Structure formats: C-alpha cells, structure tokens
Amino acid sequence: MPTIIADLGYTAARAQLLSVPPFICGCIATLIIGIYSDRVNVRGPIITCCVLVALIGYIVLYTQSAPGTGYAGAIIACIGVFPNIAVNMAWAGGNAGGDVKRGIVLGMVVGFGNLGG
Numbered sequence: 001m002p003t004i005i006a007d008l009g010y011t012a013a014r015a016q017l018l019s020v021p022p023f024i025c026g027c028i029a030t031l032i033i034g035i036y037s038d039r040v041n042v043r044g045p046i047i048t049c050c051v052l053v054a055l056i057g058y059i060v061l062y063t064q065s066a067p068g069t070g071y072a073g074a075i076i077a078c079i080g081v082f083p084n085i086a087v088n089m090a091w092a093g094g095n096a097g098g099d100v101k102r103g104i105v106l107g108m109v110v111g112f113g114n115l116g117g
Contacts, residue, residue, distance in 0.1 A: 001074060007067035022071075026078035033083035034090070043091035047084055054080025085113075 001019040010018055037046050057077030061070055089109060096105040 004067050004070045004074060008071065022075045022078040025075050026082035029079040030083045030086050034086050037087050037090065043087055043094075047087050047091070050080050050084035050087065052080070054084065056080070088113075 001022065002015055005015040005018045008018075033046060033050065037043060054077050057073050057075070057080055060073030060076060064070060064073065089106065092105050092109045093102055096102040
C-alpha cells in the first residue's frame with residue numbers, strides 16, 4: 001500500500017493515513033458478510049463469492065500500472081480476502097465436534113493458512 005500511495009504523489013504521514021481505507025473497507029465487509037453468513041447459515045457459496053471478489057482485486061493489481069487503479073484493486077482485494085478468512089474459520093469450527101477437536105481443527109486451519117505466506 002505505501003508504494004501505491006507514494007506513486008499517487010503522497011509522502012510520509014499522508015501516505016500512511018491513505019493506507020487505512022482499504023483495511024476499513026475490509027473490516028466493514030467482514031462484519032456485513034459474517035453477519036449475513038450466520039443468518040442464512042451458508043458458508044461455501046459465500047467463501048466462493050469472496051474468493052472471486054479477491055481474485056478480481058488481484059487481477060486489477062497485477063494488470064494495471066496506474067496507481068489510482070492499483071489503489072482501487074487493493075480495496076477490492078481487501079473486501080474479498082478479509083471476510084473469507086473469518087467465514088473459513090467459522091465453517092471449520094462449526095463442522096468440528098467437541099472442544100478438543102474444534103481446537104485442533106482451528107489450529108490446523110490457522111497453521112496451514114500461515115504456510116501459504
């Protein structure tokens with residue numbers, strides 16, 4: 001984010017402040033999609049939709065060189081990635097029976113997710 005914002009022409013504190021909006025959008029999307037997912041009790045299709053939104057954001061980031069378009073792509077990617085993590089955790093925890101199994105499953109989901117990084 002700081003690189004994209006620096007390419008927009010902002011420096012120092014202003015660039016740091018402009019790195020916040022994509023994360024706020026991701027937070028709001030996580031809350032809305034998480035509440036909706038719990039209400040309708042559906043996880044798989046919601047995860048698929050989130051992945052598609054994230055994919056669109058990453059395609060925009062990869063294919064465009066204009067900094068404004070890259071900033072928009074970062075916002076779209078955050079809107080897709082952040083809710084996906086929360087819904088995946090809810091789905092894994094909801095499908096595991098018992099406290100010990102649930103703890104192990106959630107630990108494995110987090111652990112394997114960190115291996116990707």
